Every structure is written in structure tokens, then in C-alpha cells.
Amino acid sequence: DIFLMPHVIWILAIVAVLLIVLQYILRGTMVGTAMRAVAQNHTAAWLMGIRNDRMIALTFCLSTAIAAVSGILITPIIPLTPDMGGMLSVKAMAAVLIGGLGSFSGTLIGGIAVGIAETVFATLVTPTYKDVFIFLVLVGFLLVRPGGIFRAQISEKV
Incomplete structure (x- = not known):
């Protein structure tokens, strides 16, 4: 028998939504394209008019938010x-x-x-x-x- 606790199902659903949203942001928006451009070559991105400092700060904020959500989601499974x-x-x-x-x-x-x-x-x-x-x-x-x-x-x- 396979038994899943209800909070694990919620965690899987939230993670799936986060993955879809993150993939959309990175692949389907101009901001995501700018983030990827800065990650690949910051000089070329700057020459194309992308503000590297803003993209780096935005990427840091996005990764911090994902880390915070991950910490909240893992706490019911693993004690803090x-x-x-x-x-x-x-x-x-x-x-x-x-x-x-x-x-x-x-x-x-x-x-x-x-x-x-x-x-x-x-x-x-x-x-x-x-x-x-x-x-x-x-x-x-x-x-x-x-x-x-x-x-x-x-x-x-x-």
C-alpha cells in the first residue's frame, strides 16, 4: 500500500505550480530572457541595454523567495x-x-x-x-x- 499524507499532496501541488510559473518567467517573459542573458554574458547583455544590476538583484530576490517557500514546505516533513x-x-x-x-x-x-x-x-x-x-x-x-x-x-x- 502507498500512503500519502495530505500535506505531502499539497506540497507536490505547490511545487508543481512553482515550477510552471518559474519556467514561464524564465522562458516566456522579457524579464526572464534578460535574466538568462545576464547569466550567459553580462557584458553583451549590458551592451544590449539590459541593466545588469537590476537583473542580478531581481534574480537574487526570486531565488530568495523560492528558498523561503521551500523552507516553509519542508518544515512539516523535516523538523526545523x-x-x-x-x-x-x-x-x-x-x-x-x-x-x-x-x-x-x-x-x-x-x-x-x-x-x-x-x-x-x-x-x-x-x-x-x-x-x-x-x-x-x-x-x-x-x-x-x-x-x-x-x-x-x-x-x-x-
Whole structure:
């Protein structure tokens, strides 16, 4: 039997809405295009008339808001402690590196893969070493495919 608590369903729904809104902002608006331009090449973006300082501040505010919502959503599942961010940061970094730096969909798939791998390991082996397992999966994945599943296609002209 699979049992989901009601707050987990709410968390999944809120995260899905946030992902859709964030994807729309980054891909479907002029502000999102400006953010991506500044991230790719701040000099070229400045030459095109984009205010780099505003885009950097806006990006920082957006990421802070997402971090705040994430903290609010994770609190019912994991107790709030001063040292709770360490392992969550490692898991988030594992998701980003497995999915591929610069790839929004790759990060999403990497996060799902990390979550499934952690749950399967904790269920079949032992929950004691699930964090070590995720770290070993990350190291192994970086040895096999260092760019991640969906590498960003960024070329540099010399």
C-alpha cells in the first residue's frame, strides 16, 4: 500500500505550480530572457541595454523567495533545526549535477532520481546510510558522465 499524507499532496501541488510559473518567467517573459542573458554574458547583455544590476538583484530576490517557500514546505516533513541545511544542500547539488548544470528539466529529473534512489535504498537496505548512498551515487555519476544527463549546450568562441 502507498500512503500519502495530505500535506505531502499539497506540497507536490505547490511545487508543481512553482515550477510552471518559474519556467514561464524564465522562458516566456522579457524579464526572464534578460535574466538568462545576464547569466550567459553580462557584458553583451549590458551592451544590449539590459541593466545588469537590476537583473542580478531581481534574480537574487526570486531565488530568495523560492528558498523561503521551500523552507516553509519542508518544515512539516523535516523538523526545523539550525544545522538542517547541510545534507539538503548536498542532495540539491546532487540533483543539479546529475541533471546537468544549466538545464531546468535536467535538474527536475535529477531531483526525482535522487529522491527515488534515496527511498529505494532506505527501503531495501537501511535508512542509516541513505545519505552516504546519495553521495556515492553522485561521485559515481560524475565519474561516468561529468556533464550530467542534460548538459547545457554552451559554446565558447575564442
